[in-house]
Amino acid sequence: MAAVPGHVTTPGRMGGPGQLVAPTFKTERLSVVYLTEQGPLRAVRGVSLSVAAGETMGVVGESGSGKTTLALGAIGYLPANGRVESGTSRLAGVDLAGRPRRELRHVWGSKVGLVSQNPQAALNPTLTIGRQMDEMGRRHLSLGRRAAREASLAMLERVAMPDPQAVASRYPHQLSGGMLQRCALAMALLTHPAVLILDEPTTGLDVTSQATILDLLDDLKAQFHTAILYITHNLGVVARVCDRIAVMYAGEISEEATAPDLFAQPLHPYTANLLRCVPRLGGQGTQERLATIPGSLPQMGDLPSGCVFAPRCPLAVEDCRAARPPLVEANAGRKTACLRWQILRSEEGRQTALQLDLRAAAPLTLSAVPRAPAGPPRVRDGSSSPPGTLVAMPQDLLTVEDAAKECPGPRPRSTVKAVDGTTLSVGAQQTFGLVGESGSGKTTLARIVAGLTRPTRGHVHLEGTPLGPSVSGRDPSVLRRLQMVFQSPETSLNPRQTAGQAVMRPLVLLAGLERREAGQRARELLEAVRLPASYFDRYPGELSGGEKQRVAIARAFAAGPDLVICDEPVSSLDVSVQGALMNLIGDLQDGAGTSYLFISHDLAAVQHLSHFIGVMYLGALMEMGDAARVLASPYHPYTEALLSAVPVPDPTSRDHRMRLRGSPPSSAETPSGCRFHPRCPRFQGDLCRDQAPPWRLSDGGVIARDAATPATADAAAAAAEHAICCHIPLHDLAALQEAGRR
Amino acid sequence: MKGKVEADHGRLVSPRRAAVYWRRLRLQPVALAGTFIFFLFLVIALLGPLIAPYDYAAQDATQRLQSPSLGHWMGTDNFGRDVFSRVLVGARDVFYLGGIGTLLAAVVGTSLGLLAGYVGRLWDEAIMRVLDVLLAFPALLLAMVLLATAGPSDLNLILVIAVLYIPMFARIARSMVLDLRTREFIEAARLRGEKRSYILFREMLPNALPPLLVEASIRFAYSIFLVASLGFLGLGVPPPNPDWGRQVNEARTFFDAAPWMLLFPAAAISLLVIGTSLMADGLRHVFGPPVARGSR
Amino acid sequence: MTGFILRRLGFVILTVLLSSVLVFGATHVLPGDVATMILGREASEQAKDSLRQELGLDRSLVVQYGSWLSDLARGDWGTSLSTGEDVRGVTLERLSNSAMLALVAFFMYVPLGIFLGVIAAWRRNSYIDQVISAGSLAFVGLPEFVTAVLLIAVFSRALHWFPSSSAIAPGTGFFSALPSLILPGLTVSLTSLAYVVRMTRAGTAEVLETDYVRTARLKGLSAGNVLFRHVLRNSLLPTVTVIAAGVGWLIGGLIVTESVFGYPGLGRLVLFAVQRRDLPLIQATTMVIVTIFALANLAADIMYALLNPRIRYR
């Protein structure tokens, strides 16, 4: 309870050589084991960590790395089959590991706070937020009913909740994820705990909500002087909030350093590769190769005897396999568990450690599959576009005209406009990237194109030929040209069919091959997505997430499609796998000449793969155009907010804060005028509230929304190199944004 | 780590599926015992008349109400009939009536459920409403009313069991379809223009089988219960057959003098019902999610 | 909320109506001539004809159904074919007897079942859980007629604590009937108890695995607080529905149990009617039971909605 504002001595980043503050929370050689059907699993082995008051320690790792187990084991909370096998975990000198729950109950909640992922599940659905918070005050601060509620309200105020009284009387299902996570933070901080454990607190939130939570954390860190253990898989987030970072791999710490050091010069091959697995905003787009880490996490029951990373390490030598390398002090204040860390100190050394999975000498071809004959060349009908405002586009493969989808809303007779009149076109051999947060309607739009969702209005054309509104009405020759890769590898393959069967089926059905021939080509396809031939007979249960997604990609490409819709194809995969998948997606385009409609919430991924980008908000496009131009000033205010919300994996980057007001829209009611106006940071008053903004083209052209029918205005915008839907003229926007950066 | 793919932890189940199931079953001694009991009774049902030491209907006035002995392992009843032989042969009826009835219900119910779930709209409403009506009756009551008008016979009993249990299978199949139809592999199948029948029977049904199998074993246990209760109430299979329920009813009068007459058939009923329930319970775990939850 | 209740009520009425079609159909359309059924095969054609006329069997089925239903709704349930008594009088009297028995059973198995189920879930995989779980499985497998006979053998023949026959006289009050109610009540309870235990255990075990229970524990709340404030609130929600669905079991159990103990309840009346093929009696008793069953489910739905804020606030 030592959090008197002003008492804060060491705000912001600290650590480095000669730490002066004694650590508040310290684990020493902590090992946790789970007793399972398959025998004991040593999920965490000999981990030593320390966090000082006021410091934020990040623990980064992929799923299965043991980072959550480490945190829960350190505070003595493990499931029934878990045990702390050895080691200690001290909080202000008292060992918590392996204590009976009875004693720990006085520590949990009062000295240790926990905020976990997915607040919707972590809060009790049948109790109001207020009652759940009050429990903390009543239990640990011995407050009465009234005083506890006052403490709760005061705390809600401190996490910047707009109307604490109202929020306290709400049930969890009545609040958005971001709001709930703030309540969870308030609840955990109510007792001013000495240690706060944050377990993926922003995973599952939209980037704009994530950004506000991270901002809030910054403020709270300064106020509360708590030792924070921040667990996440997201490198951008650790770079943004942490002072020191420990990288975990297969239950051990592979490297520990201050945030700037780690990102500037990783001293472990795993970290070095991990940092290059995901594209960065502002990178080189499709030209850039992403790192891949071949192989997969070792099984906890069957660990290699030497370095746990050796089977996947490009620098591995005999010595590495002989004995487990200890976590040694490399430079002052940083440790690594790699024997050959010296190599990584030089730039050339680091290059040898990176596995950039160089583009195959010959482009990946799917020549085994006869491609569908291309349609006749088509002349663009320019009549709908005002002369002089349009730039010629590559011949369009796919055009979507004024597509809309209304669904029944939550209340009787209300409707939700999931997609509200959207027009776009995708050129041959091009990638159109569609970005937006949840509720933006991007997935619905993709499903309309695929024919899985029947639009309430609008048309989809493939090379000028109209497509039926539903797959069941589309011709097999059309189905063959248009395929889809789905988001979740877990559900995109039938668990009762082998990988081979999954890939063969479209060959038989759409390409009309004989079974034997199809089997042969399926093997070739699996090879093309870099899966060994032996995987032909494997069931999805025997494949990892990344492997499943490769099979799904092979299936989509089997019949030689012209357009593949990719709906968040990598976002549910582990970081180390994402790079390889994105490389593959890019290579397949080069080899097979396919077009993509690439949908993602991840701006960096979209930028990496796309030639053209469309930014969606609440069912409509806000900005679209050439990838480079969309991601350069002038931005649409929403695009600008999105960009500034993305945490960059570089602690030195200067953070240009631009946050959205209010909470994410419910999409039940589309706001009047500009649909972004309730949250727009550049809100212009009545104009924005009352009138639909025009499309402003990069060459100065303006297409008023209400002048023409929306469809033609949108079509014109769709054909332009860059167009923004806003009341503010482009050069004014550019000026405003320039000013904001300074 | 929910929502994130667990890299390569699927590998824990890399041996073929059947081997996995068997290993999981072996780890549950109680379920294993139940399965053993079930199959023991199944063998008895198939071989009953062949291995029975006496003719189950042969009366012997000199041997009335004998207590269990080497000659009559379970004693004799008030007509001097061998209780052991009657229990053995009684198993046949149970499997015949309950087994065929459950099977019929499974086939018809699953088909209706698949149809309702996949075709949807009016069909769904109509089928499920009608089936809901069957669920509005307590099972035993509906069986009694139907048998009262149709008259007790083997065929009618089978039909009644089938009618009673069709709604359960239909509900499960339907909810499986509703769950599966939004899965992406089904959408992938639609995207390549698969026929409805292919999607239903080749893509969905194999995934719906495990829960249906569990349900079938539960229903079979209930059907034993039901047949025995009907037999006890005098509404089951007509007399010459050695129905377990009726045996218990007839034995009540002689309970003080010859408790074995009642105890053995009663034990047979309970053992088979419990064994089958244990097996069903075990199957649920065997088919359950691939990796133990909450390990991280 | 009102809308919700009205919708559920409409649903109940629809179910009862459709059930009446089934009951009517089962007693009229299925093979077997009603007149022959009543008078026996030996009766003369003439006698059968006049009976058919008297019962209105010569009219079309739809007309028959309509008049039957309106009679039923108006309270004219006909006269018993086998005893000549007024069906409504007998049915309602027997219903009140059964209600007494069901009440006794209900108060035995519902609290105990929830209690044992919660304990088993709270101490998952412990010795006590295994005993409760195995025990409940065993009782699920024990038919009522077996339990009844065994209970009579022990508590009435051997120990003489309770009477073996529960044939109470008409109009006996609850408290004077109580001793006769214990054994049959216990019989009905055992099967239903096992059912409630299993369902409660499953529901509670599931809630114990949720993130919000983890949150509650990591808030350092006492075990009691976690259990009563966080676990039970959620885990007993589905149990409410389960108990209503269990009323079907209870009624089935009553039919068997009442006949073993000779207890003059609705269950035994149903059996009697079925054995005699007494159509008006079958129809009336069945409809009464269906209605009660539907109302029990309605009550459960409403309770569920009242306890669940996610439905309450819509």
Ligand code: SF4
């Ligand atoms: S110790 Fe060897 S195998 Fe391990 S990371 Fe370093 S170089 Fe690679």
Ligand code: SF4
């Ligand atoms: S039109 Fe107005 S509210 Fe909309 S984005 Fe532009 S400035 Fe913001």
